[in-house]
Amino acid sequence: MPVVRGLGLGALSALCFSLAAHAGPLVVIDPGHGGSQDGAAAESGLLEKNVALALAKKLKAALEKELSATAVLTRERDSLVHLSDRVAWANRQKPDLFISLHANSMPTQRQRKVIEGIETYFLSAHASHEDARKVAARENAEIPQAKKAQNNDTLAFILADLQRSEAHADSSRLAYMVHEQLIAATKAVDRGVQQAPFFVLMGLDAPAILVEVGFISHPGEGARLADEAYQDTLAKAVALGVKNFFQTVEKRDGRPAR
Numbered sequence: 577m578p579v580v581r582g583l584g585l586g587a588l589s590a591l592c593f594s595l596a597a598h599a600g601p602l603v604v605i606d607p608g609h610g611g612s613q614d615g616a617a618a619e620s621g622l623l624e625k626n627v628a629l630a631l632a633k634k635l636k637a638a639l640e641k642e643l644s645a646t647a648v649l650t651r652e653r654d655s656l657v658h659l660s661d662r663v664a665w666a667n668r669q670k671p672d673l674f675i676s677l678h679a680n681s682m683p684t685q686r687q688r689k690v691i692e693g694i695e696t697y698f699l700s701a702h703a704s705h706e707d708a709r710k711v712a713a714r715e716n717a718e719i720p721q722a723k724k725a726q727n728n729d730t731l732a733f734i735l736a737d738l739q740r741s742e743a744h745a746d747s748s749r750l751a752y753m754v755h756e757q758l759i760a761a762t763k764a765v766d767r768g769v770q771q772a773p774f775f776v777l778m779g780l781d782a783p784a785i786l787v788e789v790g791f792i793s794h795p796g797e798g799a800r801l802a803d804e805a806y807q808d809t810l811a812k813a814v815a816l817g818v819k820n821f822f823q824t825v826e827k828r829d830g831r832p833a834r
């Protein structure tokens with residue numbers, strides 16, 4: 577073991593400890609909203625922030641079981657964490673990828689009755705269509721006005737070289753792989769992989785996606801989102817998509833993510 581020759585016992589045990597602490601890839605899971613920010617709400621009183629947190633905990637367990645990954649959450653309880661703090665904290669963890677979890681909603685009674693399905697997003701300067709723009713606007717709504725202007729500058733800066741970034745290409749790859757598993761496992765309405773300017777995906781150094789796991793506003797899908805067994809199905813599907821993504825990246829790069 578030439579690499580450890582010359583290291584003192586203390587350094588060696590520190591090295592072993594850090595390898596043990598990060599045996600697999602590191603994934604940051606971001607449960608949307610929290611605290612005073614409820615996110616979307618169902619007629620039943622079910623809140624997006626609670627669905628997102630329950631699902632995040634299940635996804636953490638699935639990633640740790642299926643991939644031997646290490647998964648950490650941007651919030652572990654019903655607390656308010658600002659979007660910019662989520663991004664800064666996530667980058668400090670130096671994760672291999674970032675997954676933000678949300679539930680979708682429609683504004684009018686007529687739309688709430690009929691619109692359902694899953695959408696998976698990655699960051700783009702321009703929304704893929706009008707519905708995607710509205711979803712990003714709703715998810716960005718908790719940013720204070722003053723910060724919005726500042727973030728718009730940051731957005732322009734980041735998006736200027738986004739096309740060249742490997743993380744961006746991998747975000748797209750990850751989005752398709754996760755989305756494919758979600759639709760296969762749930763048989764939910766496939767609303768496709770979309771692009772939109774989400775603040776919580778801006779400035780992340782790792783591949784990053786945002787999953788709208790279903791419409792909390794739809795009577796049928798909203799009820800399913802509250803169901804533990806359905807949440808398990810969603811979590812396992814995302815974990816399987818992540819597993820496929822890491823295997824593809826490993827083949828391409830010739831080394832594991834971590």
Ligand SMILES: [Zn+2]
Pocket residue numbers: 608609615616624677678679715
């Ligand atoms: Zn949301």
